[in-house]
Amino acid sequence: MKQAGSILIVDDNSDILIAARLLLKQHYQSVKTTDNPFDIEGLITQQKSTDFPIDVILLDMNFSQDAISGKEGFYWLKKIIEQDPSIVVLLMTAYSDIQLAVDAIKAGASDFIAKPWQNEQLLGAVAAAFSHAKDKQQVGQLTRQTQGLSQALNQSVSGQHFSFLGQSAAMKDVFQTIEKAAQTDANILITGESGTGKELAAHAIHQASQRRDNAFIGLDMGAVSHSLFESELFGHKKGAFTDAKADRMGKFELAHGGSLFLDELGNLAMAQQVKLLAALQNRQVIPVGASKPINVDIRLICATNDNLQNAVNEGRFRQDLLYRINTVEIRLPPLRERQEDIPLLCEYYLTHFGQKYKRHLNILPEDMQKLCQYSWPGNVRELAHAIERAVILTEGETLDTRSVITSNSDSTDALFDVAASSGSSHAYDTFDLEVLEQRTVRAALTHHQGNVSHAAKALGLTRGAMYRRLEKYGL
Known part of the structure; x- marks a missing residue:
């Protein structure tokens, strides 16, 4: 032979x-x-x-x-x-x-x-x-992979990873499903509202799998332009297009032997869905500017806050791609459905941000009760931002939860009666455009049950503009 x-x-x-x-x-x-x-x-x-x-x-x-x-x-x-x-x-x-x-x-x-x-x-x-x-x-491939992994880590948006926590019955079910699914190479689809911790769940799956010693590569599909889709996922050869000054590995190759996490998958255009499906079916990618396919071995984990079955029914998502990516589906419950986890999360973030800002604070029982009664439309992400803000603004040793609510509540969903505490009956009457914008963004998110794409469309914003406002207001 x-x-x-x-x-x-x-x-x-x-x-x-x-x-x-x-x-x-x-x-x-x-x-x-x-x-x-x-x-x-x-x-x-x-x-x-x-x-x-x-x-x-x-x-x-x-x-x-x-x-x-x-x-x-x-x-x-x-x-x-x-x-x-x-x-x-x-x-x-x-x-x-x-x-x-x-x-x-x-x-x-x-x-x-x-x-x-x-x-x-x-x-x-x-x-x-x-x-x-x-x-x-x-050696050349390993060098390019190392450079690509370094670049991927440097481009990390969050720059930090929190623990995936919960003790409620709903979260125990999630943990059990993760434990079972992680031991296989089955493709996993994580669903849930924005801020419920889908990326943390993806990390938990990877760490519980037999691929834990290899790379975990994530990509937010909502942030990838149509023109760069193939380059980001499949890589490109030098000279393939104007800015291709050197060979570059795509996310599939970087994740070879490990896990590939594709977030906000519902944002993929139909043409991109076809290319992704072909790569998954053939377990091969062809870099832009190349003709020879490259074999890849990845564990695919996807996430979305969209209802993909509805998207299929509306002609926005391919049925065959949905079958391919959700061998196992894991739904993350919103925080309002697992309120018994709120004290655990509050204590965790209080400790985390207390160490970060060199503060030692505690939460009064009555304040914790009020925090547990709040609906948290932005879910765990909102809670984390709220606790961080409170740690920064609190002057004493007891967490000033009013700073959490003042920054995160609107006139129809307030935890504390700030008007009463300030002696003013018009504490929420304002013409401050920034405050009004924050309330409007929050209302849109609540109305659309945390679906960022739908809320952005309702507000007449691009997804990028919407994400900038979520970051700005800690939603």
């Missing part, structure tokens, strides 16, 4: 080309020849767009201009290394010389073959060259 791989033989002697090709084609899938070294660059480029990019080049050291010094061989060796350093070069010459061989190795050649050769000797040298080429390709 022939070994996968591609060889290029470069020599100005046609007899050498024929002899080498006849020998090597018995053992390797692709053997190309040329008698002109000026063809090398074009052949390397041409083969890259096929299933057989060149792995090894057998290069003569002496062409017509120079009979014995080997200068031409060294010149073309340098050119090959500059064009593609992953290619392994074996130099050939009829004028064997120890110093010439040493210089060839120093210049970057893998080995030095004297002509005429013994067939066993040539086959052994070529086999070693292919092994070397494979090692270089793996």
Whole structure:
């Protein structure tokens, strides 16, 4: 059986080309020849767009201009290394010389073959060259993956990860489902309102899985433009488009062996859904500007606050893609459905932000009771932002929960009667545009049950503009 791989033989002697090709084609899938070294660059480029990019080049050291010094061989060796350093070069010459061989190795050649050769000797040298080429390709891939992982970590929006907590019956069911599903490679769909902790759940799944020692790569599909969708997910080759100044791994490759988390999946356009489905079905991706597919091994975790079945019924989401991504569906309950978890969460965030801001605070029982009675339309995310704000603004040792409510309540859903505490009957009467905007955004979120896409549409905002306001007001 022939070994996968591609060889290029470069020599100005046609007899050498024929002899080498006849020998090597018995053992390797692709053997190309040329008698002109000026063809090398074009052949390397041409083969890259096929299933057989060149792995090894057998290069003569002496062409017509120079009979014995080997200068031409060294010149073309340098050119090959500059064009593609992953290619392994074996130099050939009829004028064997120890110093010439040493210089060839120093210049970057893998080995030095004297002509005429013994067939066993040539086959052994070529086999070693292919092994070397494979090692270089793996190192190059690992280097690109490391660089990509570093970039992915640097681009993390949150910059921190909180614990996934809960002791309510609803959350115990979630934890049990995660524990069971995590042990398999089944694709998982996490649903729930905005702020319920879908990304934290995805991290919990990854950490409980057999892939925990490999990468967890996340991507917010709502923040990816249509033009960059393929580049972000599948990667691109240098020169594939205007800003493609170097090869870049996509999220699928970066997550190879680990977990890929796609958030806000309901925002995908139909054309993008087709491409994602193809990648999942084939377990392969093709970087932009490339023609050779790359095999990928990922565990897919998706999340959405949209009702994807409704989206299917409305023609906004593909039924076959929905089947593919939700082998197991995990619904995260909103905070109003698990109010018994609020004290646990409050204490956790109070400790976390207390350490961050070097504060030691406590919450009075009556204030905790009021916090538990609040509906928290922004769910756990809102609670975390509210506690952080209170930790910053509190002056004594007891958490001033009025700062939480003043920043997060509107006139129809207030926890505390701030008007009474301030002695004013018009504490909520205001013409402050920022306050009015905050209340309007909150009302839209509440009306649409935390669905950011629908709330943004109702307000006439883009998703990006909506997310900026959520961040601004801690919703």
